[in-house]
Amino acid sequence: MLVLGIETSCDETGAAVVEDGRKIRSNVLLSQVEQHAKFGGVVPELAARSHLEGILHVTGAALREAGVSLKEIGLVAATCGPGLIGGLLVGLSFAKALALGSSKPFCGVNHLEAHIYANFLAHPDLAPPLLCLTVSGGHTDLVYMEDHGKYRILGRTRDDAAGEAFDKVARVLGLGYPGGPYLEKAARQGKPGSPLIRTDSLAGTYDFSFSGLKTAVINRVHRYRQKNQELPVADLAATFQQQVVTILLERTFRAVDELGIKTVLLSGGVAANGELRKGFAREAAAREVRFFCPPLELCTDNAAMVAAAGYFHFQKSGPSPLDLPAFPRLSWKLQE
Amino acid sequence: MRVLGLDTALPFGAVGLIDGGHLLYEEKIPIRPGGGERIPALIDKALRVVGWRPEYLDLVAVGRGPGSYTGIRVGLAIAKGLAYSLGIPLVGVSTLMALAANNPGWPGLVCPVLDARRGMVYTALYLRKEQGNWVELRPAEICPLPELIAMLKKEKLPVLFLGDGARLYREEITTALGPAAVFRGEGETDQVSGGIVAFLGLLHRQERNEDELYTCLPLYLQRTEAEIRWGKGE
Ligand SMILES: [Zn+2]
Numbered sequence: 001m002l003v004l005g006i007e008t009s010c011d012e013t014g015a016a017v018v019e020d021g022r023k024i025r026s027n028v029l030l031s032q033v034e035q036h037a038k039f040g041g042v043v044p045e046l047a048a049r050s051h052l053e054g055i056l057h058v059t060g061a062a063l064r065e066a067g068v069s070l071k072e073i074g075l076v077a078a079t080c081g082p083g084l085i086g087g088l089l090v091g092l093s094f095a096k097a098l099a100l101g102s103s104k105p106f107c108g109v110n111h112l113e114a115h116i117y118a119n120f121l122a123h124p125d126l127a128p129p130l131l132c133l134t135v136s137g138g139h140t141d142l143v144y145m146e147d148h149g150k151y152r153i154l155g156r157t158r159d160d161a162a163g164e165a166f167d168k169v170a171r172v173l174g175l176g177y178p179g180g181p182y183l184e185k186a187a188r189q190g191k192p193g194s195p196l197i198r199t200d201s202l203a204g205t206y207d208f209s210f211s212g213l214k215t216a217v218i219n220r221v222h223r224y225r226q227k228n229q230e231l232p233v234a235d236l237a238a239t240f241q242q243q244v245v246t247i248l249l250e251r252t253f254r255a256v257d258e259l260g261i262k263t264v265l266l267s268g269g270v271a272a273n274g275e276l277r278k279g280f281a282r283e284a285a286a287r288e289v290r291f292f293c294p295p296l297e298l299c300t301d302n303a304a305m306v307a308a309a310g311y312f313h314f315q316k317s318g319p320s321p322l323d324l325p326a327f328p329r330l331s332w333k334l335q336e
Numbered sequence: 337m338r339v340l341g342l343d344t345a346l347p348f349g350a351v352g353l354i355d356g357g358h359l360l361y362e363e364k365i366p367i368r369p370g371g372g373e374r375i376p377a378l379i380d381k382a383l384r385v386v387g388w389r390p391e392y393l394d395l396v397a398v399g400r401g402p403g404s405y406t407g408i409r410v411g412l413a414i415a416k417g418l419a420y421s422l423g424i425p426l427v428g429v430s431t432l433m434a435l436a437a438n439n440p441g442w443p444g445l446v447c448p449v450l451d452a453r454r455g456m457v458y459t460a461l462y463l464r465k466e467q468g469n470w471v472e473l474r475p476a477e478i479c480p481l482p483e484l485i486a487m488l489k490k491e492k493l494p495v496l497f498l499g500d501g502a503r504l505y506r507e508e509i510t511t512a513l514g515p516a517a518v519f520r521g522e523g524e525t526d527q528v529s530g531g532i533v534a535f536l537g538l539l540h541r542q543e544r545n546e547d548e549l550y551t552c553l554p555l556y557l558q559r560t561e562a563e564i565r566w567g568k569g570e
Contacts, residue, residue, distance in 0.1 A: 045405065049556075052409050056416055056550060070421055085370045086406050090413045096376035097417025101390050323377040326370070 001074040003314075004062065004098070005307025006055070008091030009083025009111045010138060011035075011042045013054040014303030017066035017073070021117070021311030022124050026065035027297075027304040030054040037177045041167065042137075048086030055094050062303070070102045077310020080108035080320075081327030083138065088326040096322050105319035107310040111301075112141055113151070115267040117312065118298040118305035126292060131261045133252045135276070136268035136301075137163035137178065140208045142251055144259065149316045154255055155206025162244055163270045165210035169217050169240050173233050183237050184273055190234025192242040196220075206251050213243055245275050253283045266293040269300045337541075338388065339395045340379065340418070341534025344372045344411035345403025345431040346450075346500075351378050352530025353386050354538065359531040360386050372410035379414070393422055397537020399431040399528060401555040402450060402458035402476055408554040416549060425547035429536045430555065432460040432476050434528045435498050437536060439520070442496050445473075447488065449501030449509075452478050457501045458557060459484050469539075478557040481505055485512045494518050498525045 002025070007014035011032040017025040032050045036042045063070065078095030081088055092108065099106035115134045120126050128145045131154075140157035160168070163180055170179025175186055196216035202209055217240050224231050256264055266280050271293050284291035298305060341352040349372060352362040361382045365374060383390060398415035401408040408431075419426035436446040443464050450458040461474040474487075481501075485508065488495055494516045497509060502519060503526070509517050 048406070048409060049554075052412060053553065055413065056420060059420070086409065089370070089372065089406060089410050093372065093376065093410045093413035094417040097379075097414040098421045100376055100380055101418045101421030103390065321377065322380055323374040325373040328370075 001311065002066075002068060002072055003075045003077055003307040003311045004059070004070075004073045005109070005303040005305075005310055006059070006076070006078040006091045006095045007114070007301055007303040007306045008051040008055065008087045009079045009081070010087065010301055011047050012301040013051050013058050014301065014306070015055075015058040015062035016303035016307050017062055017068060018121070018304050018307035018311065021308045022120060024121055024304045025068070026062045027302055028058045028062040028065065029302055030058050033178060040171050040177055042084070044084045044086050047084055048090060051087045051090040055090060059098070070098070073102070073104055075105050075107055075310060075314050077107045077109050077307055077314070079111045079114065079306050080324055081111060082329050083111055085326055085328040088328065092324070092326050100322065105314065106322060107314045108320040108324045109306050109309045109313060111306075112139060112143070113313070114305040114309040116143065116145060116265065117308040118267050118294040118302070119265045119292050121304055121308050122294045122298060123292050126263070130263040130265055131252070131255055131259070132265040132267055133248060134268040135162040135248065135266070135270035137161055137167060139268065140210075142206050142255060144255070148312045155208065155251055157208040157210065158202070159209050159211035160214060162208070162210060162248065163268070165214045165244065166270065168214050169237075172218050172221050173231070173237060175233070175237070180270060180273060183241060184275070186234050187238040187241045187275070190232070190236070190238035192238040193235055196239060196243055200247070206255060208247060208251065210244065213240060241273075241275055245273070245279050248276060249279045249283055252280070253287070256287060256289055261289060263290045263292070265291075267299065271299040272296050337394045337538055338392055339397055339534040339538050340393050341397045341530045341532070341537055342375065342379065342411055342415060343399030343431055343434060343528040343530065343533050344375060344407045345399050345401040346407070346526070346528060348527045349375050349378070350528045350530035350533065351375065351382050352532070352534045353382050353388070354531055354534040362529060362531045364527060364530070367407060369404065370406055372407055375410065375414055379418070390418070390422060393418070394424055395537060395541055396424060396426045397429050397534050397540070398426065398552070399434055399533055400428040400552060401431050402452070402478070402557050403431050405554065405556060412552065412554060415552075419549050425541065426549045426552055427537045427540045427546070428548050428552035429533050429540065430460065430476050431528060432458065433462060433470065433472065434533045434536060436460075436462045437470060437532050438527070438529050439496060439498065439525060445491060445493050445495040447495050447497050448499045449484070449497060449505065450499045451501040451504050455480055457481055457484060457505070459501070476555055476557065481508060485509060488513060491516075496520070500526055
């Protein structure tokens with residue numbers, strides 16, 4: 001079955017055609033990163049405007065690149081949450097109308113679930129049960145996937161998402177936007193120093209908190225500025241990155257040990273971070289656990305992962321109703 | 337020509353189906369801010385009631401606003417998805433003109449006024465001729481209320497006011513224009529009819545023969561907060 005996927009939850013307008021939930025036939029992305037860069041973060045109204053302007057073009061391109069017409073598509077899947085409401089509504093409304101006009105079934109997809117399925121596209125023999133850490137500018141979620149459509153959230157961030165913290169710290173340090181890649185690059189030139197905060201207030205839970213770390217960096221920057229000292233940008237970047245990675249690894253691999261996990265995944269935009277990937281590979285190898293993470297182009301938001309998740313969801317639960325709303329703060333309950 | 341008309345710019349979403357000059361189906365539903373999710377299901381229902389398969393449609397007409405940005409985008413996204421998948425043309429219609437056209441039996445000036453907050457209004461001015469067609473005297477714009485009132489003081493004919501802004505500023509408008517300002521009862525006059533959007537779309541298509549599938553965008557009429565701040569260099 002060919003699935004047309006549509007993604008508009010944040011700042012990437014995406015359309016893709018995926019075969020049987022595993023094989024990418026096309027994966028088209030119109031990034032708005034440059035548009036938002038001057039504002040130092042995603043501006044929801046601008047994002048929604050751009051999604052509407054781009055959606056037909058990316059959809060046409062995805063079908064063309066896949067060499068198929070809408071007639072050959074078996075299912076139209078679109079992200080219905082979580083994400084920015086304005087953007088979500090554009091993709092969701094467009095996808096429903098496409099399905100209605102072409103008399104195809106429609107399926108709403110949980111964006112977090114889609115991030116997990118990015119791994120299924122890259123690794124054809126991958127199957128649940130598994131543990132997945134999804135880290136991006138919008139989320140930090142540690143999820144146990146028992147089977148297709150069966151999830152348990154073990155932990156999530158109580159404040160900033162990991163990627164969000166990267167962006168904000170990068171901004172404070174005067175690096176570029178989006179912050180992740182720039183911070184990582186700066187960190188390579190520096191040495192991680194002493195811990196930014198002494199105690200892990202959420203120790204023993206699977207939840208995350210990054211605002212304390214972020215504030216600690218900001219405070220240090222202020223102290224350097226007050227004393228008119230040169231800012232050790234690279235060292236601060238390295239220190240911050242190391243501590244974020246340490247927390248992510250601690251939560252994930254404690255869950256691996258406690259739940260007897262055999263397969264662990266990384267997904268989301270921050271999964272592109274080299275230090276995090278290295279850390280995961282190292283910890284997984286030490287436990288003889290299988291570790292997968294998507295190629296870089298499938299880490300960021302994209303529509304292929306939405307099509308894949310839509311396929312598996314449709315196999316299990318059938319189509320979604322045409323009056324399905326958008327869920328800006330969607331929990332995993334939708335899929336149960 | 338079988339035309340689907342839809343508008344989601346205002347707190348009531350409207351869907352209508354016409355066949356040539358005949359209205360076949362019309363329905364309105366309240367849409368909450370950030371909603372509009374029921375519109376595709378409503379279109380599905382309208383088609384079933386009339387007994388049309390989606391492929392029977394020849395044209396999609398959609399309200400471009402002004403109004404709720406999110407609402408307008410929902411309508412346009414639906415219209416684009418339908419027109420694209422059916423391989424039929426799309427035309428955009430001014431929501432203000434659709435509001436004005438929803439008042440048959442008023443030959444003269446019609447001024448829809450929508451509240452755009454902070455003392456600003458979305459407005460336009462239309463003249464309904466005796467043959468029933470419309471002339472747009474002033475296109476849709478956003479302006480402060482006093483500016484609108486000053487402009488209307490120069491008109492010699494009575495003006496019919498419509499829309500939530502007309503109700504909100506009824507006192508100010510009446511004080512300035514006296515008996516030349518005419519208001520109707522609440523409710524119906526503040527709502528767009530899907531059938532009228534379809535009729536206006538059909539007229540538009542017959543006049544210009546353009547397909548706006550790729551070019552039709554919302555009538556935002558103002559820049560975003562972020563753009564304004566950026567423009568000021570803040
Ligand atoms: Zn994401």
